[in-house]
Amino acid sequence: MVSRGNKIWVDGNLLEGPDADRVSLLAHTLHYGVGAFEGIRAYRRQSGSSSIFRLRDHIVRLFNSCRLAMMEPRSSIDDVCDGCVAVLRDNELTEAYLRPISYLSDGSMGLLPRDNPVVTSIVAWPWGAYLGxxxxxxxxxxxxxxxxxxxxxxxxxxxxxxxxxxxxxxxxxxxxxxxxxxxxxxxxxxxxxxxxxxxxxxxxxxxxxxxxxxxxxxxxxxxxxxxxxxxxxxxxxxxxxxxxxxxxxxxxxxxxxxxxxxxxxxxxxxxxxxxxxxxxxxxxxxxxxxxxxxxxxxxxxxxxxxx
Ligand SMILES: Cc1ncc(COP(=O)(O)O)c(C=O)c1O
Structure with missing residues (x-):
């Protein structure tokens, strides 16, 4: 099982503890798959500092995915970029994989998401070579x-x-x-x-x-x-x-x-x-x-x- 960083960013707030990544069983995305996500890597560099690779490009693609799926995140591109940095810093991760995800939470059931809020979360964990x-x-x-x-x-x-x-x-x-x-x-x-x-x-x-x-x-x-x-x-x-x-x-x-x-x-x-x-x-x-x-x-x- 993935051992994730304890602190998770959810639309501007850093949450912690077992409830931080709890998702409703009636979340629209869980049933119908309309959600968008990203995979981003942060590396520890030879200079000793750490940096996220092409962060803004990834978050712009996240927002483009949302546009394609007619989802409007409540946070801005800048907010989500800042959120990625905060998750890494607060979890003291010098190298990690970041997974921002925007999903339709609970509200209407049935295919048409009428009033389902778009929630954007960011979780991070250390991840070595994907294919070994x-x-x-x-x-x-x-x-x-x-x-x-x-x-x-x-x-x-x-x-x-x-x-x-x-x-x-x-x-x-x-x-x-x-x-x-x-x-x-x-x-x-x-x-x-x-x-x-x-x-x-x-x-x-x-x-x-x-x-x-x-x-x-x-x-x-x-x-x-x-x-x-x-x-x-x-x-x-x-x-x-x-x-x-x-x-x-x-x-x-x-x-x-x-x-x-x-x-x-x-x-x-x-x-x-x-x-x-x-x-x-x-x-x-x-x-x-x-x-x-x-x-x-x-x-x-x-x-x-x-x-
Ligand atoms: C289907 C698919 N193609 C290509 C890629 C490579 O994309 P990127 O280089 O932005 O990670 C990914 C990974 O996100 C993917 O899921």
Whole structure:
């Protein structure tokens, strides 16, 4: 079980104790899945200070998810950003994963949420490598999932919305039960989209290719970070649809996400990628990423919120 920080932020108040994260059984989101959340990491840097990575970008995405789902948080973007800092400071967490969530509380039951308040909470806990240290070092084995990524017209794919994760959880379970580390979901036309909780990149020589936002993927903040860092490092970067053949034949494949960071893929459906090892481009971008989020690199101060 996750050992969370004791203090939880709820719409401007830091609450503590067993009642702090109690949610009503009649909370609308619990039944129908209309809620939005974020996953954010704070790192202890080599300088000794700690900083939250791309805090405001995450909270802006939270508010965009809420807009898509027609939810109006009672707190402002600034309030929620301040709340994230307060949760880390008050729980004395120098490195952590932050989980802000906006949900519809109890009020009306039935599909139409008439008077259900939108509650925004933030909880934090220490979290190491999402797919394990071995995954970051040696790469992971992936399976093309039997579950497709939502079609852009059946879900609000740009939103990080609670109910939309049923498909991702099923894909993850299927992959694990079949002996793989992670699932890669195709879209309904058969092109690759993303992992169950990560965006997808392939490397072809000195070119990086990642599916475009219009393919129904989550607009990942790590994806955006890697696009910036790759361009700065002189790689060509294309946002293009990726076929299953391209995946199998790619020089390198990797996944990106706040939780998964930059995770190399060494095998897909029993086909070794990069000879079953971690490719040079992936390794360089992974090193660059960690240098920016927790190393000495300060070329992107706009991405770091010290606390
Ligand atoms: C479905 C999905 N795709 C991609 C990502 C990666 O997004 P980010 O890099 O913003 O964490 C996540 C994680 O939030 C996710 O849940």
């Amino acid at each position: 240290d071995d995954a970051l070092n040696r790469g992971i084995r992936c399976k093309i999932s039997a579950f497709a990524r939502h079609h852009v017209n059946t879900a609000l794919t740009a939103g990080k919305l609670c109910g939309q994760y049923v498909g991702s959880v099923m894909a993850k379970r299927e992959a694990q039960l079949d002996g793989y580390d992670e699932a890669i979901l195709l879209d309904t036309m058969g092109c690759a989209t993303e992992g169950s909780g990560e965006n997808l990149f392939i490397v072809d020589g000195r070119t990086l290719i990642t599916p475009p936002l219009s393919s129904g993927i989550l607009p990942g903040i790590t994806r955006d970070t890697v696009l910036v860092l790759a361009r700065e490092a002189g790689y060509e970067v294309l946002e293009q649809r990726i076929t299953r053949d391209q995946l199998y034949l790619a020089d390198e494949v990797f996944l990106t996400g706040t939780a998964a960071e930059v995770t190399p893929v060494r095998e897909i459906d029993h086909r070794p990628i990069s000879g079953g090892t971690v490719g040079d481009v992936t390794r360089r971008l992974q090193e660059r990423y960690f240098e920016v989020v927790k190393g000495h690199d300060t070329t992107h101060p706009e991405w770091l919120t010290e606390y």
